[in-house]
Amino acid sequence: MSSEASSAVGGIGDAFRAYAKQLDAVNERRERLVKASRDVTIASKKVIFAVHRLPADGAGGGAEEAALGQAEKDLQLIRKTSIKRVAQELQDEDYWRFSRAFSPGMQEYVEATAVLHYAKTGRLLTYAEANAELSEVQDAGGQAFRLSAADYLLGITDLTGEVMRLAISSVAAGNKGAAASMAAFVGAVYEGFHVVPMVAELRRDLAKKLEVMRSSLVKIETASYMVHVRGSEYPEQFLAERLAEAPEDRLDPDM
Amino acid sequence: MMADSGRDGASNEEDILTLFEGFRGELEASNAVREEIKAVSQSMDAETRKMQAALMGIHAGTDEAVASAVAKVREHLEPLRTLNAQLAAIMKQHPGQYYRYHDIWRHVHTSCAFLVAFVHWLEHGTLLTHAQVESELQLRHEEFGIDLEDYLVGVCSVSNEMPRYVVNRVTAGDYDCPAKVASFLSDLYAAFRLLNLRNDFLRKRFDGLKYDLKRVEEVLYDVKIRGLQSRSQPG
Numbered sequence: 001m002s003s004e005a006s007s008a009v010g011g012i013g014d015a016f017r018a019y020a021k022q023l024d025a026v027n028e029r030r031e032r033l034v035k036a037s038r039d040v041t042i043a044s045k046k047v048i049f050a051v052h053r054l055p056a057d058g059a060g061g062g063a064e065e066a067a068l069g070q071a072e073k074d075l076q077l078i079r080k081t082s083i084k085r086v087a088q089e090l091q092d093e094d095y096w097r098f099s100r101a102f103s104p105g106m107q108e109y110v111e112a113t114a115v116l117h118y119a120k121t122g123r124l125l126t127y128a129e130a131n132a133e134l135s136e137v138q139d140a141g142g143q144a145f146r147l148s149a150a151d152y153l154l155g156i157t158d159l160t161g162e163v164m165r166l167a168i169s170s171v172a173a174g175n176k177g178a179a180a181s182m183a184a185f186v187g188a189v190y191e192g193f194h195v196v197p198m199v200a201e202l203r204r205d206l207a208k209k210l211e212v213m214r215s216s217l218v219k220i221e222t223a224s225y226m227v228h229v230r231g232s233e234y235p236e237q238f239l240a241e242r243l244a245e246a247p248e249d250r251l252d253p254d255m
Numbered sequence: 256m257m258a259d260s261g262r263d264g265a266s267n268e269e270d271i272l273t274l275f276e277g278f279r280g281e282l283e284a285s286n287a288v289r290e291e292i293k294a295v296s297q298s299m300d301a302e303t304r305k306m307q308a309a310l311m312g313i314h315a316g317t318d319e320a321v322a323s324a325v326a327k328v329r330e331h332l333e334p335l336r337t338l339n340a341q342l343a344a345i346m347k348q349h350p351g352q353y354y355r356y357h358d359i360w361r362h363v364h365t366s367c368a369f370l371v372a373f374v375h376w377l378e379h380g381t382l383l384t385h386a387q388v389e390s391e392l393q394l395r396h397e398e399f400g401i402d403l404e405d406y407l408v409g410v411c412s413v414s415n416e417m418p419r420y421v422v423n424r425v426t427a428g429d430y431d432c433p434a435k436v437a438s439f440l441s442d443l444y445a446a447f448r449l450l451n452l453r454n455d456f457l458r459k460r461f462d463g464l465k466y467d468l469k470r471v472e473e474v475l476y477d478v479k480i481r482g483l484q485s486r487s488q489p490g
Contacts, residue, residue: 015384016446022403024451097354124271127278149278188268192275197282200289200358 030101033089037105039082044105044112047071047078048162051112051119056166056173071116078109079137083145091139095148099201103151110147110155115162122181124189127152150201157193157209160186164216171223179224186217289356291345296360299338303366306331310370313377314419316427321377328374335367336393343399357402364401367392368409373416380435382410382443404457407450411460414440418470425474430483433475440468 050071054064086102110130117125130147137145147155163182170178190213198206309331312324342360346353371391375383383391385406394400417436424432444464452458478484 012382012442012446013449015382016449019385019403019407020450027451027453094351094354096352096357099354123267124274126274149281153278184268185271188271192271195272195275196278197286199282199285201355 026097029089029093030098033086033098033101036082036085036089037102040078040086040102040105041108043074043078043082044108047074047112048115050074051115051162052165052169054119056169056175056178068116068120075109075113075116075133078112079134083109083134083137087137087139087143087145090145091141091143099148099151103148103154106147106151107155107158110152111158111162114156114159115166118159118163118185119166122185124156124185148201150199153193153196153202154205154209156189157206157213160189160213160216164220167220167223171227176227179220179227183217183220183224186213186220190214190217285355288345288349289359292342292356292359295338295341295345296363299335299342299360299363299367302331302335302338303363303370306335306370307366310373314423316423316425316429318429320427325374325377328370332371332391339367339392339394339399343394346399353399361402361405364405365408365412368401368406369412370409372410373413376413376439380439382413382439407447407457408460410443411457411464414443414464414467417467418474421471421474425478430478431485433471433478434484437468437471437475440464440471444468 050067054067055061082105086105090098110125113130113133114125117123117129127147127149130152131144134147135144139145163186167179167182170182190210193206193210193213196202306328309327310324312327313321315321315324346356349355368388371388372383375381375387375391385401385403386396388406388409389396389400392401417440421433421436447461447464450461452461
């Protein structure tokens with residue numbers, strides 16, 4: 001037994017050295033994906049802030065055009081740099097093995113690109129459109145990066161919080177029609193989420209996010225109501241102050 | 256900002272609902288795959304439980320008891336291979352999604368690794384490698400293998416079983432067993448220390464290894480100071 005045991009020692013050691021390499025490779029890749037994801041998040045937040053800085057009076061104009069163009073360019077840069085890194089790390093790997101590492105960034109990116117799309121068109125960026133924008137983000141094998149349905153959907157839940165803020169600032173800036181259309185938009189999204197089947201990838205986060213979405217919706221509806229019912233009674237500035245106070249106590253928890 | 260473009264709001268709202276309904280197919284299909292895997296995984300779980308029960312026979316301690324328990328465990332190996340082949344067949348239809356569903360069979364694969372590795376140790380006194388565990392279960396790693404961490408957790412379970420095994424072997428009169436097991440566990444502990452473990456489940460399981468070794472060494476000490484070991488045994 002003793003000679004057999006000592007030969008096994010070498011066997012175990014060699015095998016475990018090989019395991020160490022495999023584990024390190026996976027962990028290092030995961031770390032790199034977490035970093036890339038964090039970069040996506042940081043840059044995406046900046047785009048979201050830029051959208052909130054757009055003039056909220058609904059008047060449009062050259063300055064707004066320029067800001068929208070810049071935001072578009074910033075998103076393009078996120079795709080070309082950070083998301084590209086994610087795509088490259090995932091080449092020939094199991095997407096789902098690492099999805100938890102890069103999902104936070106992807107959700108923030110969806111939120112940013114969808115809020116910009118909404119600011120420009122008043123419409124919801126579709127899953128197909130979001131993936132089409134990513135079609136040029138490819139790994140070395142020419143495989144395009146794709147958002148998972150879960151990351152798209154969870155990004156859209158956060159979009160509604162941003163639309164709520166847009167609604168408040170629009171009304172505060174005297175754009176009285178904004179709240180009603182935004183309430184309709186968020187209401188439709190909220191309704192939409194109720195026809196989405198629950199899957200494992202959504203189970204952890206969706207319920208909480210829908211709760212937040214509901215409270216955003218209620219805030220927009222309240223703003224719309226105040227404009228509709230009391231708008232004519234109060235001077236514009238007073239209304240703006242009321243609205244600015246009310247919703248700020250509960251902001252998007254992700255911000 | 257065009258946010259007040261509520262003019263086409265109605266049609267837009269219908270579009271939004273249609274968009275969300277579009278996810279139904281994809282997500283319900285994923286749920287169906289999950290259910291299919293769960294069914295097989297549950298059968299595997301039942302099988303590994305039977306094997307674990309049969310394995311408890313080794314703690315009677317005698318050579319005959321060990322041999323008979325090992326034979327009983329081996330009887331269940333073929334059904335376990337069949338079930339693993341079924342899982343492999345399901346996953347073959349969903350290439351690149353092993354880790355999407357891995358959480359379902361993770362536990363049962365850990366049990367598989369434990370059982371196969373422990374039985375092999377009882378027969379041969381050596382540790383089956385990751386690749387050997389897979390081939391014992393007739394799995395092809397490129398198609399559908401056992402995750403490395405699941406294998407390693409299974410190996411930790413082998414270690415956890417040793418203190419009890421040693422105590423019962425000594426009680427049944429095998430005084431050379433503690434030295435053999437202590438040497439195996441100390442090699443195993445040294446081998447695990449080669450790994451850079453994150454602060455996760457596997458790390459916790461690894462932290463338990465030294466207590467197994469310590470308990471086995473205590474038994475070894477008891478046997479040694481009483482001069483019960485045969486002379487050929489080292490240590």
